Amino acid sequence: MKKVAIYARISTPDQHLNTQLYDLRKLAAQRGFEITREYCDQGISGSKARRPGLDSMMNDARRGEFSVVLVAAFDRIARSTRNFLEIVDELQALEIAFFSAREGIDSSGPMGRMFLTMVGSIAELERSLIVERIKAGMRRAKMEGQRLGRAPLSVDRNALVRDRLAGMSLTDVAKKYRISRASVVRVVRHAKQSQLVAAA
DSSP states (O other): OOEEEEEEEEOSTTSOHHHHHHHHHHHHHHTTOEEEEEEEEESOOTTOSOOHHHHHHHHHHHTTOOSEEEESOHHHHOSSHHHHHHHHHHHHHTTOEEEETTTTEETTSHHHHHHHHHHHHHHHHHHHHHHHHHHHHHHHHHHTTOOOSSOOOOSOHHHHHHHHHTTOOHHHHHHHHTSOHHHHHHHHHHHHHHHHHHHO
């Protein structure tokens, strides 16, 4: 019986790891694989090359702890063709097969390798198109006069800074002016920087 490692990743709170894991466990059982370990990354973008779950899986792969890697889809491993193929290339060098459930592809044969390259390229293209659509939307919003980014704080900044420097706690200042603690820190820091510039 082949030993399989399952890798699952989600990048947003509205996604669920258990959805991927349930399907992958079922697929492993259908193929007669023995699951050695499940590696997961939560709230981490696929564009990041360094991911704790993925790094742990690759370290175990180098120790020969399994002979198959099973994922829900190509884009769970990586979003760039380069990173995707680096991972698959290393797995192949370690004689570990790569199975993707959604695409129905494995890397154990030449056809699988060809499809891995093709679909990896398509996944990267899709991501590039999404990024370009977002940028186009931001350009259009800017041309239409819409504000982009954080709205300015409508508070008495001078009074806020005086209260904070007079010894009022961060939490009390935030409550008094009805803003976040992080915003208090940002306003006070900006005031101090402005004073330093003026003094210079």
